Amino acid sequence: MTYQSKTVGRALLSGAALALCTGLAACGGTASGGTTHSGGTLTIGQVASPDTLDAPNSQSAEAAQVLSLITDTLYQLNPADGGQTLVPGLATGYSLSNGNRTWTFHLRHGVRFSDGQPMTSTDVKFSLLNAKKGAAQGPVDGAIATVTTPDPYDVSITTTRPDAALLSTVSYYSNGVIPHNFAGETANAFWKRPIGTGPFAFANWDYGVSLTLTRNRHYWQSGLPHLSSVVFKPVAEDASRIAGLRAGTLDAIESPPLSEVPALKQDAGVQIMVVPGAQDDSLYINASSGPLSNLTVRRAISLAINRRQIAQGLLFGVGLPASAPLPLNEPLFGPRPAVTQTDTARAKQLLASTPYAHGFSMTLITAAGNALASSIGQVLQQELAPLHIRLTVAPTDQSAAIADLQKGSYQAMFVPDTSGQIDPDVEAVVTSQNEPAELKATLNFPQMSKLALQAEQEFDKITRERLYERYLQLYVQQYDPIPVIYEPQVVAVSNRVKNFRFVQGGYVLTAATVSGR
Amino acid sequence: MNGLARFVLRRVISAVPVLIGVTLVSSLLIHLVPGDPARTLLGLKASAAQVAHLDQQLGVNKPLPVQYFHFLESAATGSFGTSILSGRSVGSLIVQRLPVTVWLLGYALVISIVLSVPLAMLAATRPGGIRDHSVRGVSILALGVPPFVAGILLIQLLAVDHRVFPPAGFGTGVGGHIESMFLPSLSLALSGVPLIVRSLRAEMLRVKEADHVTIARAKGLPERAVRIRHILRNALPPGTRCSLSDWPVRSARQSSSRTCSRCPVSATCS
Numbered sequence: 001m002t003y004q005s006k007t008v009g010r011a012l013l014s015g016a017a018l019a020l021c022t023g024l025a026a027c028g029g030t031a032s033g034g035t036t037h038s039g040g041t042l043t044i045g046q047v048a049s050p051d052t053l054d055a056p057n058s059q060s061a062e063a064a065q066v067l068s069l070i071t072d073t074l075y076q077l078n079p080a081d082g083g084q085t086l087v088p089g090l091a092t093g094y095s096l097s098n099g100n101r102t103w104t105f106h107l108r109h110g111v112r113f114s115d116g117q118p119m120t121s122t123d124v125k126f127s128l129l130n131a132k133k134g135a136a137q138g139p140v141d142g143a144i145a146t147v148t149t150p151d152p153y154d155v156s157i158t159t160t161r162p163d164a165a166l167l168s169t170v171s172y173y174s175n176g177v178i179p180h181n182f183a184g185e186t187a188n189a190f191w192k193r194p195i196g197t198g199p200f201a202f203a204n205w206d207y208g209v210s211l212t213l214t215r216n217r218h219y220w221q222s223g224l225p226h227l228s229s230v231v232f233k234p235v236a237e238d239a240s241r242i243a244g245l246r247a248g249t250l251d252a253i254e255s256p257p258l259s260e261v262p263a264l265k266q267d268a269g270v271q272i273m274v275v276p277g278a279q280d281d282s283l284y285i286n287a288s289s290g291p292l293s294n295l296t297v298r299r300a301i302s303l304a305i306n307r308r309q310i311a312q313g314l315l316f317g318v319g320l321p322a323s324a325p326l327p328l329n330e331p332l333f334g335p336r337p338a339v340t341q342t343d344t345a346r347a348k349q350l351l352a353s354t355p356y357a358h359g360f361s362m363t364l365i366t367a368a369g370n371a372l373a374s375s376i377g378q379v380l381q382q383e384l385a386p387l388h389i390r391l392t393v394a395p396t397d398q399s400a401a402i403a404d405l406q407k408g409s410y411q412a413m414f415v416p417d418t419s420g421q422i423d424p425d426v427e428a429v430v431t432s433q434n435e436p437a438e439l440k441a442t443l444n445f446p447q448m449s450k451l452a453l454q455a456e457q458e459f460d461k462i463t464r465e466r467l468y469e470r471y472l473q474l475y476v477q478q479y480d481p482i483p484v485i486y487e488p489q490v491v492a493v494s495n496r497v498k499n500f501r502f503v504q505g506g507y508v509l510t511a512a513t514v515s516g517r
Numbered sequence: 518m519n520g521l522a523r524f525v526l527r528r529v530i531s532a533v534p535v536l537i538g539v540t541l542v543s544s545l546l547i548h549l550v551p552g553d554p555a556r557t558l559l560g561l562k563a564s565a566a567q568v569a570h571l572d573q574q575l576g577v578n579k580p581l582p583v584q585y586f587h588f589l590e591s592a593a594t595g596s597f598g599t600s601i602l603s604g605r606s607v608g609s610l611i612v613q614r615l616p617v618t619v620w621l622l623g624y625a626l627v628i629s630i631v632l633s634v635p636l637a638m639l640a641a642t643r644p645g646g647i648r649d650h651s652v653r654g655v656s657i658l659a660l661g662v663p664p665f666v667a668g669i670l671l672i673q674l675l676a677v678d679h680r681v682f683p684p685a686g687f688g689t690g691v692g693g694h695i696e697s698m699f700l701p702s703l704s705l706a707l708s709g710v711p712l713i714v715r716s717l718r719a720e721m722l723r724v725k726e727a728d729h730v731t732i733a734r735a736k737g738l739p740e741r742a743v744r745i746r747h748i749l750r751n752a753l754p755p756g757t758r759c760s761l762s763d764w765p766v767r768s769a770r771q772s773s774s775r776t777c778s779r780c781p782v783s784a785t786c787s
Contacts, residue, residue: 052604059558135574139567207605208613209687235685239669243684246677399552406556 040514041229042497044507045241045253049208049234054191055174056134064173064420066232068506069213070114071176071196074105074124074155075167082275083422083503084331086171090119090197100162100459105170107153112218113179114201121149126180128157128170130187137174144169162457164464168423173506199225199510208234225510245270245492251514252493252500258316261490269495273502276320277328277486281376283364284405284413285480291360292411296350298479302340303347304383311485314375318490322483324476327417329504330424334469337476344386351387359388365404365413368395373414376484415481422504424468428452444474540592544585553577558601575601617687620694624702629709630757636710637717637756638749644722652718656711668704675700713757720756724748 050063055071058064074091077083091105111119125147132141143163148156159166169175177197182190193202197220200213211232215225233250235241238257242264244250256264264270283301287293307321320328321339328336351357364380366373377393384391396404404410419427429452448471455467476483493500499511555571572578576587591598597607640652676684688697724730725748733747734740 049603051602054604057604135570139564207603208610233686237685240672240685243669243672243677247672247680247684249683249686397550397552399554399557400550401552402556402560403552 039226039228040516041231042227042500042509042512042514043231043233043249043251045235045244045250046232047234047236047241047255050211050232052191053194053202053205054134054187055176055178055194056131056137057191058174059136062232062234065506066211066213067176067194067196068173068198069200069230069509070194070198070202071173071178072111072198073171073173073175073177074107075171077171077422077503079501079503079508083329086167086422089171090124090177094167096459098158100164100457102156102158103166104150104154104156107155108220109153111197111220113183113195113197114216114218115179115183115195116218117179117183119177119179119197120152121155122152122180124155124177125149127177128175130178131175134174137172140169140172140174162459163425164456164459165421165423165425168421168425172421200227200230203229219510221510226513227509230509242492245494248494250494251497252491254489254491256490256492258318258488258490261318261492262316264492271493271495273491273493273500274318275329275489275502277322278489279416279418279487280322280325280327280483281373281414281416281485281487282322282325282481282483284410284415285482286408286411287478287480288408290411291354291356292362294354294356295479296354297356298482300347300350300354300387301384301389302479302482303343303350304387305340305380305482305484306342306383307339307483307485308342310376310379314372314379315485315487318488320486320488322486324472325417325481325483326424326427326472326475327419328486330419330422330427332422332424332465332468333472334465336472342383344383347387359390361390361392362411363392363394365394365396365401365410367398367401367414369398370395370414370416372487373416377414414484416487420504424471425452425456428468428471429456444478448474537589540588541585544581544588548581554601620687620698621702621705624695624698625705625709628702629706629713632706632710633713633717633757634749637714637721638744640714640718641721641725641748642744649718652714656714659707660711662707664704664708667707668701671700671704717752717756720752721748724752727751 046062046065048060048062050058050066051060052058052063053067053070055063055067058067072090074089074094075086076089078085078087080087088108090108090111092108094103094105096103105124107119107121107124113119113123128141128144128147132138132144143159143161143166144157145160146158148158150156157166157170163169178190179195183195192205195202197216197218199216199219199221201216203212203214205211213230213232215228219225233244235244235250235253238255238260241250241253242256242260245253245256246267246269261272261274265272285292285298287298291297311317311319311321323336323339324333326333326336351359364377366377374393374395377391381391381393401410401413405413405415428448451467451471451474455464455471458464458467491502496515498513498515501508501512553568553572554575554577555568559567559571569578576584579587588598595608597611599605600607600610603610636652636656640649643649672684675681682700683697684700686697688694729751730743730747733743738747
């Protein structure tokens with residue numbers, strides 16, 4: 001079993017989970033309209049610099065955003081539906097054989113790298129096998145066994161066993177196609193100035209200052225992109241990013257603080273794009289002993305939480321009340337269940353039916369520095385008080401918190417979680433394989449694990465959807481984790497920019513234009 | 518060996534045990550924090566094999582003394598390792614950031630002197646007068662505004678409302694640096710100006726009473742020349758010494774705690 005963490009939960013406990021995680025999430029927005037004209041430089045204010053442009057070894061969301069403009073994948077997220085489906089990219093289609101174990105992708109003709117060299121199946125094979133070796137993102141390709149090239153425009157991928165998630169895997173940014181043998185360079189030299197078939201070509205990187213991409217003159221979609229260059233600038237300070245957007249030195253900024261979003265929405269020169277539910281924030285419960293091992297107690301706690309009030313009050317109406325401990329960008333999980341309505345009376349009633357009618361004390365661990373988690377902890381303190389549950393919020397260093405979770409030495413922990421791919425396979429199978437032992441001890445786990453593996457090998461979309469819906473039901477019914485809220489991913493874009501889109505993992509800027517300041 | 522060289526040598530030698538002590542304690546402190554760096558980097562759902570692989574890559578699976586001596590050995594050769602965040606060598610990151618830091622401090626120093634000297638002269642001309650009270654009042658107010666607050670206000674006013682300066686960045690070329698670094702340098706300078714003004718004013722008032730000033734006046738020198746050549750010139754070194762030596766460090770701490778224990782002019786420490 002080679003499925004690994006992929007990107008899920010890399011920054012599970014971090015307040016800046018989104019900034020660190022490679023998933024921007026699905027949905028997204030579009031700013032459209034106006035006349036299309038060429039030229040212009042789009043400057044994007046990022047929270048941090050990419051860690052590296054070596055795709056298979058990169059870990060940051062910023063790297064994924066930049067690389068997804070430089071390289072293309074065989075299939076890609078559909079920008080038209082906000083990344084809810086996959087559409088052909090460098091491949092025009094695929095056929096399945098060998099008992100659904102071999103995928104033969106038919107490559108688009110006439111595609112050139114930004115250095116002018118034509119792209120063939122040899123390049124795709126090299127890219128996938130190189131990506132599989134990556135320390136950080138290599139595990140994404142765990143299912144890939146062999147890659148062969150029957151002819152220059154066909155590439156066959158054989159998986160270790162039938163894997164319905166392969167299409168999502170090859171669409172992941174770390175599997176972006178690069179020239180065979182790094183175009184004659186060493187790997188190190190190549191990734192300093194990566195070459196791809198994407199709409200933009202790498203131009204220059206002054207680390208910590210700016211990273212510049214210029215229009216790829218050989219881009220396979222003729223006439224595109226419109227922009228002459230895209231510049232990424234790291235601006236760590238929230239206030240400076242917003243000032244840059246307002247002052248016109250930045251055309252788009254990522255992750256403005258949620259408290260500023262209502263004010264930015266009022267700003268005539270700024271459009272706000274929100275990806276709802278890019279991250280779910282849930283309470284992980286240690287159900288192995290004590291009052292919390294009682295399902296009715298966990299249900300009572302869930303009933304006492306006023307999720308709408310938290311979403312409105314602490315996330316300024318930009319967040320959503322959560323109904324499942326999974327981010328919203330995995331459409332195959334089907335519609336999420338309805339949000340649990342707050343019912344303190346019923347919660348009291350339920351608790352009275354357990355041996356804990358007179359309440360108990362519990363500690364909630366939050367990541368130190370995650371201000372939102374601390375605030376939510378304080379709200380929960382008040383909401384659980386009528387149940388005589390005395391909640392203590394314990395902000396803990398992130399690595400210590402992860403160690404606590406691993407060892408099972410916690411009662412409840414506030415865990416933000418994002419997903420890097422739209423296929424639920426990652427989330428479901430990873431949850432089955434690598435969760436700490438104590439999380440695996442939950443009631444429905446064996447059944448969930450079975451469903452996840454079954455769904456992975458199921459190629460009929462409808463049957464697969466049903467399996468995941470069942471998985472979700474089981475996950476929700478065990479009240480561990482208890483979902484609290486969905487945190488959004490927000491991008492603020494100046495009105496000067498038209499046709500700016502973003503989907504999971506990056507920006508789609510092929511049709512974007514920017515007018516003068 | 519002359520006195521200065523001996524002094525420098527003594528200080529360098531005495532720094533060695535301090536450095537070893539500091540690095541030893543900080544290395545040990547890091548290991549007191551529970552948790553595994555590889556697990557923290559890779560996340561909760563990474564497999565044990567992945568964590569073990571990264572542990573080995575980072576070298577944190579070796580015994581503590583080995584890790585520490587490896588660090589000392591590398592540090593002695595000028596190699597401080599690789600930043601986990603950026604994957605670049607720590608040395609290159611320091612070299613890259615150094616010019617910006619030097620620019621910021623130098624520029625802030627120039628701005629603070631340009632602002633402080635005339636203000637201190639204005640205040641010292643007629644102590645107790647309206648100009649003196651105004652300058653001292655504004656100084657006290659400015660002293661209470663931390664640089665990050667001043668910075669945000671300046672950005673709002675001069676970068677967003679009136680687009681005179683860019684809100685962030687280092688700019689390119691000397692002209693670009695002067696333009697881009699003005700706002701951060703000014704906000705940093707504003708925290709130093711009150712201290713310099715107050716200590717310089719106090720020192721000028723002291724020098725004003727000195728015999729050589731009375732003699733200069735008696736000789737019939739114009740008041741302007743007396744003030745600049747005899748009062749300001751003699752007041753500058755002691756008046757600015759404590760503020761300037763203390764200020765960069767204090768500013769770096771975001772002026773959160775103001776300690777003036779090393780400052781000889783108690784009047785400036787109010």
